[in-house]
Amino acid sequence: MIRRNIFENISPLDHRYSLREEEYQDYKKYLSEKARIGYQLQVEAALVKVLAKREICPAEVAGELLEVVKDITVEEVYQEEKKTRHDIRALVNCIQKRVSDQAKPYVHFTTTSFDIVDTANSLRLKETSRELIIPTLIKLEKMLMDLADREKETVQIGRTHGQHAVPVTFGFTIAEYVSRLGNRIEEIGKKSQLLRGKIAGAVGAYNASHLFFDEPDEFEAEVLAELGLKAGSHSTQIVEPEYVTDFVHSIVSCFGVLANLSDDMRHLQRSEIAEVGEYFDKDQVGSSTMPHKRNPINYENVKSLWKEFMPRMITLYQDQISEHQRDLTNSASGRFIPEIVVGLLSAANRLIRVFSKLAVDYDNIKKNFTLNKEMIVAEPLYILLASYGHPDAHEAVRRLTLEAQESGKTLRELIPEKDELKAYLERFTARQREILANPEEYTGIAGKKTEAVIQKWQKKLKILGGV
Structure with a gap:
């Protein structure tokens, strides 16, 4: 059993951005290494269930295997991998060590490693989206909707190119992000539903499973149905990478919306603007040398996280390239996808906290409007x-x-x-x-447009919440 102090970990995601216990408990359920192996075991279990339904293996063997996979630990798989130098073979060995000789032949039957790996990854990203990503983003979306509704008639100077333009309302300013974030939530939901699996063997041609089934693609569909997945239209040793590429793009582009929102709110906190402010605890410090400062640290943190994780999308594009039926050039890079998801969730949860205590300075909003009031006409x-x-x-x-x-x-x-x-x-x-x-x-229909955006997403969130 490996035990480490979290402050001896290497990734800031562990020792800094997952320190809130309730958030960490959510993240680890879907995105930890333990979760990754747990999802792989689910795929192996689904395979055995269908083998029993197809009367390839006895029902009692299936029952034995299904009980065993519940007890496999990440520690023993890693210990076995020290010998095999192969993660899925280690997983299979750990299962076989715990079952009878009668059951051993049916572990991993007809499958290749990436039948298990890609299917498990799709399953956990789909479930993470439904159970964690979308609910978190919807919570933030509702906060923005409430703020936009409250401030829909609060006249604010519009700004283009960093210059005063013509009037809007503060609610209209926030409604932009209600719309953009809502569209990204919808896109994440759609792309998560398109994630695919495979049970098609070493090169995707069903070579092994065709020895036992006249229609091996139907066998594949049955196994994947046990997991709530569908098969890709054409797999090789791996699932077509575009399904995951598109899903991660929806995550990264959503991250961009959060970064843009944070940047705008950060600028509205500038000393010479000061139209909004982050809540500061009584013991909080803004600067190590200037005691009077109250820096917009939360908004800056979100933009900083985006700067770290946005470029990783390039890696996903690179991972689209796999020679012939497969090479190993994504074997390391593909393992970092959960970090992108945790980065987004960390940013969203931070914004939820800061928007729950956002202070709006109406006097400064009015003062800034008055600066160029005469030129607006x-x-x-x-x-x-x-x-x-x-x-x-x-x-x-x-x-x-x-x-x-x-x-x-x-x-x-x-x-x-x-x-x-x-x-x-x-x-x-x-x-x-x-x-x-x-x-x-001279605000046009800023208030009316804000109301329309809010009403649109009130209706859509009822649907999205069930994705």
Whole structure:
């Protein structure tokens, strides 16, 4: 039995990002090395069940094998692998050591190593998605929906290229991520359902199983059905890699949405903006040398995790390449996929914690809006002038903005002074005049759009929750 202090582990995922016990218990159930071998044992068990149904092996033999696989430990498999230098052969040996001579021949019957490995990997990623990834992301999605709904009418300056643009609402700002995260949750669900297995033998041509079954692909389908999986359309020694590639892409692209959200929230915490703030515990420290600082560490951590795990998608693309029916160039790299999943879950759980205590500074939101409040009317003025026939409205308003900056007068003060604009201004409707007088109302349908996004994902989450 190997026992180590977690702080002597090598991966930060173990000694830093899985320290919360409740999260660690969830992660290890699906993504640990113990879980990996457990899923492989499930595949071996499914194989024996169908062999018994097909009357290839006696029912009592199947019963014996099914009991034994429950007791195999990761430690004994690793100990056996020291001798075999082959992980699946070690797994098989451990099973055979525990069963009768009558049962031994039916362990791993007609299968090759990657029938077990690829099928087990697909099974655990599918179950991890259903039981852990999607529920965690839905929890975060609901938090964002609540925030967007609460702030749907809170007027905020829009920003493009780091510059003040025209007004939106803070709820509209958050609704972008409600939509983007929702789409990624949906995509993860779809791609997890497409994960495939195989029981097709050494090169995928059913050579061994065809010795016993006229339709070995039907035998394969029965074994996989025991696990809730389907077969790939054409396997070699391995399942077509695109199923896992597409699934991991859905995970990584979701990670990108979390990183973008975190980046935006981090910028909104800048000293000169300060529209939102992370909750700080009374003993929390922001800087080792500047006691006054309250750094946006959680948002920065999420972006930092994304920077670590996003490039690993390149490895998945490289793992699409396997010479002929298979080579071993993905044997090491493929084992790191669970780390990508844990990285995403760690980031999502961190955002759940920080959004549960998010502070919105309405005074600073209003102050920042006021900074360029007078220039906001430039866009509606130009568009309205053009709509009433002004031949060069954009240039006319551009010159007005320059004059406002130079003269110290506001744009709204200069507008009625310009005789060349009066004929157009007289045709403006009462509502159009009101918007020019009150730039806060120039938010388009930001609030209505926010409501629509929330309603859409309220309906969809009811479906996604059952994936």
